[in-house]
Every structure is written in C-alpha cells, then in structure tokens.
Amino acid sequence: MLMREVEYARPSSLEEALRILGSNDGARALAGGQTLINVMKARAASPDILVDLAALTELTAVSTGSGGLELGAMVTYAQLASSSEVEVTRPILGEVAAMIADVQVRNRGTIGGNICSNDPTNHLPPLLVALDAAMTIVGSDGERTVTAEDFFLGVYMTAVATGELLTKVTVPPPGGAGDAFAALTVGADGTCIVSAAASVTSGAARIVIGCVSATPVRATEMEAKLGGDFGEASVREAAKGLGAQLDPPGDVHASADYRRHLAEVMAVRAVLQAAERVRS
C-alpha cells in the first residue's frame, strides 16, 4: 500500500510533459494509474517522477476522421463503453472496454495506460492488434506512428521510449469487418487466463491471442488456413495446431498445455462470432 518517495508534476501542456519525461529516465507518465499505482504500491517498480497527464484535455477526445476512429490516449474505458462514435464505428471497443475490471476502474483507466502497461492479462493489446490500430507517439523530435503489431515489445514494455508519450490510438474504419473478443477469466470477471480477438472481413481474418506470451500473438497460420471460409467446421479445423505453435507460460491458473488448448477454443469462438457479425 505504501509507495516509495516520488516526485509529481501535472504539466499543463504536451510540451511541458515531454520536457519532464525527457529530463529523467526514471520519469513515467501517469494516466489513469489503475496499473501503475498498483505496481508502485507493491514497490515492484518505482518511477522517480510521475508526470500526471490529467490536465492534457486534448488527449481525452474521441473523434472520427478519415483514418478511422481517433482515440486520445487519456480516453477512459468508461468513455469507450459509452461513446456513440465508438458504437457506430467500431463497437467492439466499447464492448470490450465494458468488460474491463469494474465500474470504478473503468472510470479512471485509460486506453493509453492499458496498452502502455501491456500486462499480458490486459484485453486491449490483443484487440488493437486484431483491429490493426496505429499508435501515435510524440517525442521531442516530433511525432511518429507505430502499428499495433510493432507497438508491444514485452511485459510492461512498448515502443514508447524514454522521453516519449503515446498520444493517440487510431482504429481504422471497419470496412465491413466483424469484430469479436473471447476470453476465459478466473471466476466470472477475474484475471484473464487466455483471450482472443478476431476481426473478420468476407475474405480474411486477423486473429490475435492474448495472455500466452509477453505480447499479443497473431495467429497467422490459422488466418492463412482459414482463407475466407468461416463455417464452423472450417474454423475449428483451422484452429488446430495453433496451440502447438505457442509457448505460453504456466501459472497457478493454467498450465502451458491448458493455455495452448484455450488459445484454440477462444480463437474459434472469437472468429465464429466475428463472422456472424459480418453476416448480420
């Protein structure tokens, strides 16, 4: 419960935030804090400076542009779950956001925090890879864009380097795609054991498995095997062998073998539901 000493700043501009973040390699951005504060309470990790992004209201916007849905890094799960733009453009984001933790966490936790912490049990990393989202990262040298697939580097590690800040997540328009997410949790709503996200168009699918590695794992072979056939038998057939390609960790909730098996089950469920959504 009791954190190490830390410095705190609440910059009022992005420039100021970047300056502080760049001034000390122990500075970390504080978004909703629903992961970071917990880790700090456990003293498992200890930033030297917390840069609270709360005053950067420009990061809380949800808008629809030509590139699709633009989500500021400080958009909360609750916002995602209730946003009409999200519901119209890419409803899966709202659906999954509403599944995260609980009301109180959803009121504080942000999309940026979720993906920057990249805890393997988080729902959004595999989903955003499946949706082929792009992350906008700002640093003192300017802005760059990284695809979701390249964004996640490890547990608690992403492409956001020291001194940089994730400002925006862009989710492409669906283009007729159906999206779905399936997960097995501890109890009805607890820690995630394995998750799968799928985005299916009439001809192809993007399938991503969560909680089986440090980063979301794209099921490329299953995608290839599927082609454009989303009949139940074909999907089940295509999922076979997916587990064998994974090297998931075993822990108190699941052995590596069980996770391999669940990866196939969840992938099938996500793809079938996504395909169903394409049809309807």
Added chain:
Amino acid sequence: MSTTTITTESGTVLEKGAIGQSIPRKEDKRLVQGQGVFFDDVRRHGTGYVHFVRSPYAHAKIVSIDVSAALALEGVYGTITGDEVAIHTDPFFEMSTPPGANIKDYALAVGKVRFQGEPVAAVCAATRELARDAAELVEVEYDPLDVLVDPEASAADEVVLHEEAGSNVVWSGVFDWGDVDQALAEADHVVKIKRLHFHRFSSTPLECSGALVEYQRGTGQWTLYCNHQMPGVGAIWMAPALRCGIDKLRFVTQDIGGAFGNKICLHPYYVVLCLLARKLGRPVQWTEWRTDQHMANAHGNERTFLDVEVAVRSDGTMTGFKVKALDDCGAFPRYEPLGCIIWAQVTPGCYAWRNIRVDFTQVCTNKAPVSPNRGYSRMQHLWLTERIIDIVAAELGLDPVEVRKRNYVKAEQMPYETPNGCVYDSGDYARSLDIALELIGYDGLEQRRKDAEARGKLLGFGIGSTLDSGTNNFGQSQMLNPDLQFSGNNEAATVKLDIFGEVVVTIGTVPQGQGHETTASQVVADIIGCSPEQVHVRPGYDTWFNSNVGLSGTYASQFAVTGLGAVKGASELLRDEMIKLAAFVLQAPEDQIELADGMARIKDGPEEAALPFMALGAIVNANNAFLPPDFNPTLNHRYVFRPYFGPVDLEQKMGKLTLTYASQIHACLVEIDPETGQTEIVDYAAVDDCGVRIHPQIVEGQVHGATAHAIGAALHEDFVYDEDGTLLTPNFYDYHVPHAMDMPPLKTGHVESPSPVSPLGAKGMGEGGGGGIHAVCAAIQDALRSAGAPIVYDSCNPSHRVWAMLQDAESTRALVEVTSR
C-alpha cells in the same frame, strides 16, 4: 407482533415477542453512515507506525540482521528483532503433547524462518510510508534450507522444521469407535478411495488484522485497540509470553470487519506491538495489508485423506468407514492441534454410521500457519463424508438422494448419540433435503440436463449435507493432551437498569457482523418487558467491562446458546429484582407484579399502580434511603452461562463434544463448459435448521455468507504454493473471492427443530459446515458423468482442474476401487 411459546431446557415458558422477529439491527445506522469504529480508525497522539520485515524464504537460517541503516533514517523511532523477542518474552504455550509440545514459537522468527512472509523484525516510524521505507533498509542475511510443502514428505522427517521438536509430526492418534474391521468384513461392497485432498483457503475477512497498542509505564498496563475475536485466549497466550499478569492486557474492540476464525491467532503480532510500545514509550499502530494477510496470517487447515475404506450393504446402507487423515498446519501449530479433535464433533456427519476409525496425523510444513476458519476442522471431515456418499453412490449406481435418506440419522432418532458419544440434539435432515430439492426444482432435472446439452453444456446436480456443531466442550482438548486445563464452556453478560431507566447490556462476545447488539436486545426486551429499542447493548468488547470469562469471544457457532444464554440469565436476575423492588414500592405481592411496556405494574391493578423503569433505576441508584437495611437491590447483574456436558472418556475418546447441532442441507445445479472446464452455478438452495431463530433475517444472512465462502472455496479460492514455498495467490487478483457476478441467486428455506438443550431452543449457526463445497463438488462429479466419469478428488475445482479431469478421467478413476461379494 406474533407470539410463540418456547419451552426451554429449564422448563420455563418464554413468550416470544421480540424474539423471532427480524427487527432493525442496532448496528446498522452507524455502519451505513461510515461512523463505525474499526481498529484502524482509532487515533492517538504521537503514534508510531509499525511495519514488519518479512522473510522472502520459506525455510532458511537467519545468519544476521542489521537494522543500523533503518535506524539511521530520519523519522524512525526504533526497531525490534527476533533476538530481542527471545530475551524479553517466553515462547508461546503449546497445546500439544510432545513432539508438538517442544516447538518454540516466538513473536518474531528466532534463528530461522519457516514460512514465506514470517516476520523477522519490525520497524516503527513516524508515518506508515516511512516505516516501510525503513523496513526495506533492514538487511537480513539468510542461509536457505530445503523446503517442505508436501505434508507426506514432511511426515517422513528427512528435513525437520523445528529442531527442538525433532519431528515434523505435531500430534497423531487413532480414533476407533464401533468395529470397523467387522463392518468391512461383513459388507456386501467395500469401496476404497486412495486419496482425497481438502485444499487450503481462508475466509479472508475484508478488514485485515491490526491494532493500536498503548503502554502505561507507571502501571505496566497495555491497552490494545484491536480486532481480536477471542481476546480471552489471546491474553492466555500473551500474558505468560510477556511475563505479565493477565489483567495487564486490556483488549478493546468495537466494530470488526469480519473475522470468521481468522482473527484468533493474532498473538505473535500483538506481542511485538506490546514490546515496541514499551520499548519506545509511545502508542504503536500496525495495519496488516492484504498481501501480508494472505502470506502470513491465517489459513484454513489443509487435509489429505488416504486409504478410505467404506463398508456398504447391498441396499445402500453404509455401516462405517476407516481413513488416514493427514492434516497440514503450516509452520507453527498455534491454535493446533485442536483441529485434530474438533472434527470428531461430527464424526459420522449426518449419517447413522456406527463403525469409524480415523488414524489422524498432523504435520508442520513451510507454509503459513493455520488458524480456525469458518467451519473449522468439521468442514474438512464433512467434505469427506459427503465425498464418501457421492463416490459410493456413483460407483454402485445408487441415487444420491435415496442413498442420503437411507443413511441419514432420522428425525425420530433424535436426540441421537453418535458412536463417539456426541448427542445430535434435534433435526430433520430428510425433510430439509426435500425442501432444498423443491427449491431447485429437482423434478425437472432430467429435462434441464437435456436443455443444457443442447447448448453444449454439461449439467450436474449435487447435495451437501452438513452439521454446524456449536458450543464446544473444551474438554475435548484433553483427548489431545490430558494435562490441558480446559473443559466445558461458558460466557458472560451483564444487564443493568440505569438511573434514568436505561437498560444497558454488556456482552462478553466479540461480534464481527453477527448482530449481537440486536439479538441480545431482543432477549432482554422479552424478559424484562420492554421494547428492544429501549435496550442499549454496548458495542464491542472491553476487558475492563468485567463482563467476560476466560475464553470469551465469538467463535464456534455458539452465541445463540452461550452468549444469549448469559444475556437471558442476567436478564432474569434483573427481572426478578425489579419485580421484588416494584412489589416493595407498590406494596403488592411479587406474583402480582408484571413487567411490560417499560413499566412495572400490578396485574389488573389501577393505572396509577405502575412504576416506569426510570423510577426503579432512580430508586436503586440514587434515591434509596427508604429501602430497608436487609433489602439491597443492585439492578446490575452479571451472569455466566455454563452448559453441562459431563465428563469425557479420554481413553475411548468419547463424550459430548458439543451441545447443539444445527444442520444445513444444500443442493445445487452447475453447468460445465466442456471446452474450457469452466463451471457456472445455475441454481442453488440452502435449507437451514438451527432450532428457534431469534432473528430470522440474521440467520438467513449467515446462510448466505457461509454459502458464498463455500462456493468461492469450491471453485477458485486456493492458497497454492510452489515447491520453493512461494505463495502463488497472495492477493485478490490470483486469489479470486466471489464477486457479485460470481454468486448465483441463492434460495433459502428453513426447518425449525428447537434444541431441547439450549436456553432459548436456539442453536449456534453461521459456519455452515462448508455445505456449498460439498454440493458443488458433487454437482461437478455428476456433470462429468457422461464425460468419462472422473472422480472429484479435490475440494477446489477451478477451470484448469475440471479441464484436466476431462482430459484424463482415468487417473482419477484409478483412485477408487470397489470389491463386492
């Protein structure tokens, strides 16, 4: 208000007025306003905050401890280490005979650590944060030792936790009643079960443990504002260790955020706080955090059952069983080895089995110490009896309902003496089961199975029959160790009529949500003739109220018997004296005085021939000159209720081990997703019979709570250790307790079989005997019948275990063997 007449053990007749009504709880208003006072809400000027330095190793020698860097930190008031504890205190008293008796248990680790999270030192500082900073600066050098997490390996004694004991076996003994060998020889079928495992979990009360401790140098008096649920026993452990008189330890509690048995073994922590308060000359405060509680406070007893053999007749009647039970108490026995005997209160479970042999052994391992946990020790044993019933039924093709009814102790057999001399006072298990079956719609079971199958799910049905034995006879401890000076049971209460006519009640119990203030007021109100609102029950416990006895506390399902028995006794003394006083003042014969509506009056007399309680209170307390010299009423009565048990036969291990037996019969339906192994409870009913229900809403609330604990334990609450003794479920992420979404809607029913042996016909209840664990395990086994019919061998069945059973039913089936003749 409706009125019911109760015939109690003393033959007196009590009119139920407030009793039996779900009146508003007295505790509620302050609690819903956030005005409760929990230990962590107590503030004292100049308090130092305490943080414990805990061992990262499960088993290691302590090579050295260096506190100098911690002491050098600004704001640090002081430290304490195991070496100081060993100088200033004596080891806690052990209940076992040797080898367990030789274990040396100090408040901090001395010389070595025996479980991960064991406190090795403590730091006291100006703020909570600083105390933790300083604790991190304490340098401890360890020399790791081989770790024992498997109780069977521990029993082999190749590595020994407590060198001074020379063995990891704390206690062992054989309990043998009837003639199980003959029963097995005469049986038509013998069902053997090689191994069953009852897992480690605890009730994890939402409020963790802690205390604020003050020390008065001039008098040597300690005051502990705390949440100990059995302060009498706490003091019995602590005073000799601290080498002080027992009255030098004053325990004060008000509101406690749940305890469930888990706040009985707090004495090691409290001794450290006492030492620090004395050493530093200031109040010290310690709040345990959740991770600390999971790692190092109280776990329930883990028990492995080996080589079970059950004697079954061709008609499904079981005549007995034998088993080897191996209990794992973790690193220190503390409240143990009481668990080695407590289960015997319910030896045959709900069944009329006459021949039972239990070869019981308890060992230490490098895990957190155990302490009583809701359903303490009986729950483990009742799980065994229910597993026996369902495994035998499955193997022999018997119907789980029929086989239970055939084997249950029948209502007409009550009171029923078990083979070990316990007396089940009342109950109707078969009727309770029928009600439970009706509540879950048992008649439609096969149709629901088909419906579930159509959705790709496996539906299973299960029953859990349990007993909640209450008001224990501490004399059973002498079966473990004949030198122990504990027997019988008692509890105190004080009831007084104050100067302005207020009725003030002081109870010896230490409530943690059971509504004692409310139920005590109901009993007092009915006896002295007023409404419960007129009765003030002091919240909490205070040693200095002088309204307690040696083992006062709230534990072992007994408040309705001992706590309310004491309240009843004290109220009757007060009533009799009020009548006497009123008779004197009103110049009427005593039998013409009635107490009602807050008045003492002459029956059928004129309206003015009445005295309000205020008048009585004022006379005795302040205006007493006119009372004659030989009449000296006090209107202030302390009463100690003591149930009679009679002697126990230490040789045969027989006797009345508890006074009352509430029963709970649970039934549930689960659906399992065969692809993932995930279990969902889709229907649930619990039927309780605790005799006279003083406050039906509170009784029902206890049933709900016990069921939730059981469901959590059956599906995911598990303290799992890896081979290095690291606890893998130290927080609410990985130790998943039921949330609102996890809990099915619960249906409840009740049967009221008044106890002939309890003062109010009420039985202690609230522990529930783990009914939900048994029912869920049975339902999972039933659901998997069509999927290889694995045997449910563990009391905890999270998705991964169910999935594993689906993958390999055979290895579980190999645990069971049936021999028929």
Added chain:
Amino acid sequence: MPPETAKTISVEINGELYEREVDARRLLVHFIRDDLGLTGTHIGCDTGNCGACTIQFDGLAIKSCMMLAVQADGAKLGTVEGLAGDGALTPLQQSFSDHHALQCGYCTPGMLMSASYLLEQNPHPTEEEIRKALQGNICRCTGYVNIVEAVKAVGEAR
C-alpha cells in the same frame, strides 16, 4: 510547475474545503482517512480489487487507493459521510438496513458509494445491472444476496 515530492492541495469533500500539504506518494485513501479523519472510507486490499475505498471523484465512482492525494488537487469528492445530512439516512442507506444488506459493515461504505453512483446513472436497475455495477466491491459476509435486494428495492420504490 516542476516536479515536487510534496505539495499543498485543496480538495472539496462533501461540500467542505480542505487545504493540506501532502507527500506526493500519499494515497488518496490515506489522505482521506489519516490526514482528514474521514474514516468511513475503508481499505480492504492493496491491489485495487475490493472497492472498500470507493468514493466519488468529480461525480465518478473511483477507488481512492488507486489515486494519489495530489491528483485530487482541485477536485470535488464525496465520501460515505456525505451521503445524507446530519443523522439522516438516504433511501439507499435505509434500504441496506431494512434488507440486512450488511453484516460486519466494513465493505458497506464502498458498496453504498458504488450503488448510489449506479442509481444516479440508472434509477431503475435490473438485478443483472446491479451485480455488474457492484462487481468492483467485495463483500465477504453477505454473499451479495441482500445487497442486490436492497439496491433493487430503492430502484423499484422510485
């Protein structure tokens, strides 16, 4: 403003303004309980799971153990002490008592804060909506049965 290890903050709680200097590392829940003495807000875990510390933060239900006190600078907070006026009970508090929705009462303040937030958003919630809204609040006494009933009754009485 440059980063600081301590800061003077001003926070409005239950309509009252508090100004205090506080360490940057102090959790909001400790600030509320220890520094301001508003002990109705409780702590039941150290990982943000239990919800005993739930308060309202600028109109949103949040867990005060997963925020720093300095983050609350300039915010309006509501705690259980502010639910009703002096001595009175809100219909929800009364319903908790009527339905025996509390036993030890330790989770109750957090539970009430989550439930009253739900009723603000959704005056007539269904049982499922209630369970989902209370997902972030652990109760170890009641099995949630009567808590759900108590919240439902308030919705139905409206």
Added chain:
Amino acid sequence: MRIEGVREFTASRDVVWKVVNDPASMAKLMPGVQSFEIADETHWTANVKIPLGLGGLKMKISFEKAEERAPEFSRLLAKGTGVGAIMNMDTAFTLSESGTGTSMQWEADVKIAGPVGSMGQRVLQPIINQQVENVLGALEKQVGEAAAT
C-alpha cells in the same frame, strides 16, 4: 524456473571465452547496470536498475564464479536483492567450436523468493525471458567488439 538455449557466435571460442570470463565485461552484460565492483577474479557485484515500462526494478546482484574449465565450461552463481525479493540464479554454459565460430549451450535455474515471486509466472516468465534475451544480445555485441580488436 529453468531456462536453456543455444547461441551461435561467429567469433572463435577463445574470443568468446575471454569475454565471458572477464568480470568487467560480465558485469556490464546485466540490463540497466548502473555500477559494478570487482572484488576478485571470482567475485563481483553490480547495481542494476532493470528497465521496465512502469519504472525501474532496482537490484543489487552479487556474482560468484563457482566452476570453470577453460575454454569450454563455466558456472556462475548470482544472488540479487531488492524490492523485498531475492533472486538466485545458477547458470552454466558450455562452449564448443562450430566451424570457425562458437556454439554456446547455456542453462539457468532462476529462483525468485519473496512477494515479487508471487506476481505470477505469466508476468515473471516473460520478463525473465526478455532480460535473458537482453543479456545475450549484449554478449553478442561484446563478442563482436572483442573479435574486431
């Protein structure tokens, strides 16, 4: 937790052996190394701040060379303390010539005691894998530099 693998180097076995047996180069292999101190040929310590996204994980790690058979086998014991946790690592590697290059077969037994060890294998295992990858990457770089000089 046991992990093992094989790493191929283009440099000769002698070059690789020299790098992995020089306490100074070894100390520098640790991720986020801030300072190190060499006590003697077989004992050294390093203060590291393992870089994690959420903030650094500070540890003091002491090393002991337990066994060596030049130029092919070495065994190293490491013990790290900090954050209320203790990390023990027993690692060994065997170098064999593979063409003109070198093949390093390595194994490590990592034990983490203390609350951090409870954080869950799903988090720890990937973190350890990640850090091992970092160490091997740094080693490859140093071998490359040593071969070039």
